[in-house]
Amino acid sequence: MNPEAEILRKKLSELFNWERRKRNEQILADMFFYALLGAVLALPFHPLLPPAISRYLIPILVFLLLAPVFFIRRRWRLEDTARTIVRVDKTLRLDERTITAWELLQRNETRAAARWVLKEAGEKLATFDPRSLLRRNWSWQARLALPFLVVWLGLVWLGVGLQLESAVEFSTPKALAQKLREFSRDLQDKAKTEGLQESLRMGRELEQLAQKSIEAKADDEKLKNELAAMKKKVETTGQSADQTWSGAGSRQDLRDLKAELEAARDILNMPAAKGTEELGKQWLDQLATLPQLKRQFDLQNQKGGDLGHNDLKSFLDKLEKQATGELDRRTLLEAQQFLDQLMKEGQKDRGESDVQMAGQAKEDLPEEGEKTNNRSNLPGKEPGKKAEGESPLPNFQAGAAAHIKGLLGEGNSRNLELKGKPSAAKSEVSQDEVIASYRRQAEAELNTERVPEGLRETIKNYFLSLGIGNAPNEP
Amino acid sequence: MEEVAEIEQRMERARRSFDELRAEMARVIVGHEELIEQVFIALVCGGHCLLEGVPGLGKTLMVRSLGEILSLSFSRIQFTPDLMPADITGTNVLTDDPSGRKIFEFQRGPVFAHILLADEINRATPKTQSALLEAMQEQSVTVGGKVHRLENPFMVLATQNPIEMEGTYPLPEAQVDRFFFKLLLQYPSRQELARIADLTTAAAPAALHEIVDAAGILQMRQWVRDVPLAELVKDYAVRLVLGTHPQRGSSDEALKVAQKFVLYGSSPRGLQSLILAAKARSLLAGRPNVSFEDIRIMLPPSLRHRLILNLEADAEGVSAEKIINEVLEQVPEVP
Numbered sequence: 001m002n003p004e005a006e007i008l009r010k011k012l013s014e015l016f017n018w019e020r021r022k023r024n025e026q027i028l029a030d031m032f033f034y035a036l037l038g039a040v041l042a043l044p045f046h047p048l049l050p051p052a053i054s055r056y057l058i059p060i061l062v063f064l065l066l067a068p069v070f071f072i073r074r075r076w077r078l079e080d081t082a083r084t085i086v087r088v089d090k091t092l093r094l095d096e097r098t099i100t101a102w103e104l105l106q107r108n109e110t111r112a113a114a115r116w117v118l119k120e121a122g123e124k125l126a127t128f129d130p131r132s133l134l135r136r137n138w139s140w141q142a143r144l145a146l147p148f149l150v151v152w153l154g155l156v157w158l159g160v161g162l163q164l165e166s167a168v169e170f171s172t173p174k175a176l177a178q179k180l181r182e183f184s185r186d187l188q189d190k191a192k193t194e195g196l197q198e199s200l201r202m203g204r205e206l207e208q209l210a211q212k213s214i215e216a217k218a219d220d221e222k223l224k225n226e227l228a229a230m231k232k233k234v235e236t237t238g239q240s241a242d243q244t245w246s247g248a249g250s251r252q253d254l255r256d257l258k259a260e261l262e263a264a265r266d267i268l269n270m271p272a273a274k275g276t277e278e279l280g281k282q283w284l285d286q287l288a289t290l291p292q293l294k295r296q297f298d299l300q301n302q303k304g305g306d307l308g309h310n311d312l313k314s315f316l317d318k319l320e321k322q323a324t325g326e327l328d329r330r331t332l333l334e335a336q337q338f339l340d341q342l343m344k345e346g347q348k349d350r351g352e353s354d355v356q357m358a359g360q361a362k363e364d365l366p367e368e369g370e371k372t373n374n375r376s377n378l379p380g381k382e383p384g385k386k387a388e389g390e391s392p393l394p395n396f397q398a399g400a401a402a403h404i405k406g407l408l409g410e411g412n413s414r415n416l417e418l419k420g421k422p423s424a425a426k427s428e429v430s431q432d433e434v435i436a437s438y439r440r441q442a443e444a445e446l447n448t449e450r451v452p453e454g455l456r457e458t459i460k461n462y463f464l465s466l467g468i469g470n471a472p473n474e475p
Numbered sequence: 476m477e478e479v480a481e482i483e484q485r486m487e488r489a490r491r492s493f494d495e496l497r498a499e500m501a502r503v504i505v506g507h508e509e510l511i512e513q514v515f516i517a518l519v520c521g522g523h524c525l526l527e528g529v530p531g532l533g534k535t536l537m538v539r540s541l542g543e544i545l546s547l548s549f550s551r552i553q554f555t556p557d558l559m560p561a562d563i564t565g566t567n568v569l570t571d572d573p574s575g576r577k578i579f580e581f582q583r584g585p586v587f588a589h590i591l592l593a594d595e596i597n598r599a600t601p602k603t604q605s606a607l608l609e610a611m612q613e614q615s616v617t618v619g620g621k622v623h624r625l626e627n628p629f630m631v632l633a634t635q636n637p638i639e640m641e642g643t644y645p646l647p648e649a650q651v652d653r654f655f656f657k658l659l660l661q662y663p664s665r666q667e668l669a670r671i672a673d674l675t676t677a678a679a680p681a682a683l684h685e686i687v688d689a690a691g692i693l694q695m696r697q698w699v700r701d702v703p704l705a706e707l708v709k710d711y712a713v714r715l716v717l718g719t720h721p722q723r724g725s726s727d728e729a730l731k732v733a734q735k736f737v738l739y740g741s742s743p744r745g746l747q748s749l750i751l752a753a754k755a756r757s758l759l760a761g762r763p764n765v766s767f768e769d770i771r772i773m774l775p776p777s778l779r780h781r782l783i784l785n786l787e788a789d790a791e792g793v794s795a796e797k798i799i800n801e802v803l804e805q806v807p808e809v810p
Contacts, residue, residue: 079810082707086809095757095766100705112482113701117763119479 002115004122008101011125012085018130019084020076027074029142031066036148038062043155055156084134088125091133097121176223176342181210183338191331194255195324198237199331206230206335224343231339238332250439251330252460253292254323260290261320268313291461293319330436482763489695490761495686496544502681503540504533505674506667513658513752513776514541514632516759519695520751522655523611523631525596525780529638532660533671538592538632546688547589548626552607554599556642560606564616565623581618586610589626589689596633597643607631608650628692648739648783655748657780695758702754704765709750711808712770716746718802719782732801736788741781749777767808775799 039059046055053061085099092098101121104114184206191200209230213223249257264287287294296319442463493515500511514537517524526534535551542549552563565584572578585591586607593607610616611631615624633654635646651657663671687695720740721733733740753769775796782795 083809086707095762095764095768096705096708097762097764099707100703100764103705103707104703109703111701111703112479113763114703116479116482116486117703120763 002118004115004119005105007122007126008118009105011122011128012098012102012105015084015088015128015130015134016081018134019080022134022136023074023076023080025136026139026142027070029145030139031063031070033141033145033148034066035059035063036145036152038066040148040152040155059152087134088128088130092124092128094121094124097124176227176345177210177213179345180227180339180342181207181214183335183342184210187331187335191328194258194327194331196328196331198240198328199335202234202237202332202335205233227339227343231336231343234332234336234339238329238336249292250436250443251327252440252443253464254327254330257292257296257323258320258327260293261316261323263290264293264316265313268309268316485698486758486761486763489698489758492687492691492695493759499544499683499686500537500540503674503683504537505670506663507533507537507660510658510660511537511541512756512759513656514538516752516755516773517655518545518628518630518692519699519755519758520655520748521628521696522748522751523633523653525651525654525657526632526634526660527637527657528634528660529662530636532662534632534634534660535592535594538590540683542590543683544686545589545692546685547628547692549590549592550585550588551592551594552585553594554596554603556598556600558599558603560603561618563603563606564610564618567619579619581621581623583623584616586616587623587625589628589630591629591631593631593633595636595643597635597645599644601644601647604644604646604650607633608653612653626689628689628696651780652742652744654780656752656776658776659779695755699751699755699758702758702765703763704750704754707809708753708765708767708770710810711767711806712746712749712753714806714810715770715774715802716741716743716749716778718806719745719778719798730802730805732798732805736784736791736793736798737782738785739783741778745778745781749773752777771803774803 036059039055039062042049042058042062043055046053046058081102082099085102086096088094089096089098097117098121101118104117109115184203187206188200188203190196191203209226213226287297443460493512496515497508497511501508504511514524518541528534538551539549541547552558561584563584563586565582565587567579568582569577570580596604596607606616610625614627614629615622617623717740718730719733719737721735721737749770750765752773753765756769756773757763757765778799779795782798784793784795784798788794788798
């Protein structure tokens, strides 16, 4: 074999190997860039992928997907060989000696002229170093690959995709926090209206907790922990509220009582009522128009005619304090139940039912003549109808039977879940609370009916009179 | 088996001969270096040239000088409208033999020279033109049924005057296509004019030395055909030629400029002359192979007379030269 041809073959082989290596490196660098690009673009869609696919695996997956495409489309071809040789000729200014020599080698030409070309080309390429002459020329994708890697790592570290995952997964706690905030605001409004200091204070704390949770985008567990702590606090506050109220009566009764107490104070402040005897007479006249107050007087065996101005005043103050304390306690109890229900949301326990939210004051007072949705499955009779053989309320049996469960899907159904106060080895629900809940439901149902405003009080008193007459355990 | 060293010597001899020829020509001809090179290339390729230029640029002097340097016989024919074919080829003349008998003897015409300068070929009638063109093609003339071979090497340099076209018989395209090159003579520059004045008016013209003889030219013709040509370079030449064709269906290399201005592109003769000329150029430059540069340089003289332009080119004043330059710009060396 022609020695010049040998030198030439060796040099060309070295050249082709170097160019192929550069090509493969370029392909890998480009694939690396596009893999990272794909990973960045896929970050928002990560929640749609199976959980087994970590964010850190996405670039590898894209890389493997792109590998066949890149390596097949950009594989080394004969044209690339020709172009490489032409490039060498241009760079070394060999006037196409190399390409001519390469082709002559391929054809195994033995003519003198061909051998002369091989000789010339061999001499020119003897000192040719492909690596130094044809240096790497990275594409823009290869140059951007490393910066893009930093960008991708930064996005992953900052949890850019996670935030969207959070939007998917954390919709429940964010809704919980919003529900809590709404409830706390309603609670505060109600407490302000009714002068319930403890409820107002708790409402403010609940609102702060809800706002903090929304702003911090707290996770599910953290919010529930805080709700549990808040619930204990509400419970403690409820227990510390004035519990001297001994009378039964619904929430509306207590409100009515407070209103009547206000009216009674007005009577006491009238100048004509300063004398005891005159006061007693007027007082008795007015008391007839204040049924709630009159009932309280009767319950406490008081005779309004025998009380002096100051005595009456102190009695009224005491009664108001008791009524307010009882309202406060009940409100806190409802808040506690609401927090319970809130903590259970998201557990998807279909046996549980919603708790009637105490904070929604507008449910108690619907608009004139406006019919709202019937929100309860009442065990009693529909308002306005008097069934024959009306039976009294059943005796309350503590236990599972008292746990009224709603059936999902049967319209808007809300029931009160009553749980006893935790005590060592025993937990019970007082009968008063059950009766109160029944009465509350009855009142609510009454309020949803189209009843003229003027007759509302009459009808209410009528049903109350029925209840007072038939309630066996009522003090 | 020929050795590489012989090849190297051969190439060296050719290059040296050409350098000496240029130097020798420069003693009597001012400028026209490119023209001289192209004429010599055409000679070693066995082709004929069509020279176009205004009178007085030194065409005759150049051709005569070339003949002297190459030890080749030279003759000149001034074509006129009344020139007859026999005036070119020769004719049988009645004469006496040594014994006194009357015989017909063929009297050779001026075409029987190594180098023939056919001045203003477009002034002769088509019949006369065809007589010359036949001689160019066949390297022989037929008179009285007898074929007479022309000298070898034989080269015709025909000239055309681009100014006086009235009353002339332009060569048909098919005849023009038989010329290897069409060369354009440019008017000399200021410095060249001054030099011309010095050479032609101050002293007697210098005597020229012989550089190469006819045998040497014929040998060079063989050497030219031995120059290796890479497939890639050949492909480049092919794409250039195809780029002059307007029909898209005939090739993928049809260019917009060709589609717009060219009626018919170059024939395969254009490719032959292009490649041969490129080989000759590389030989005379002392290179062992043909390069892209050779192809590019040889393209204009090879193709400028082979493109038939349409009326739009005529209207817009687009010349074949411009189209060839456009083709060179748009066709890449490596696809």
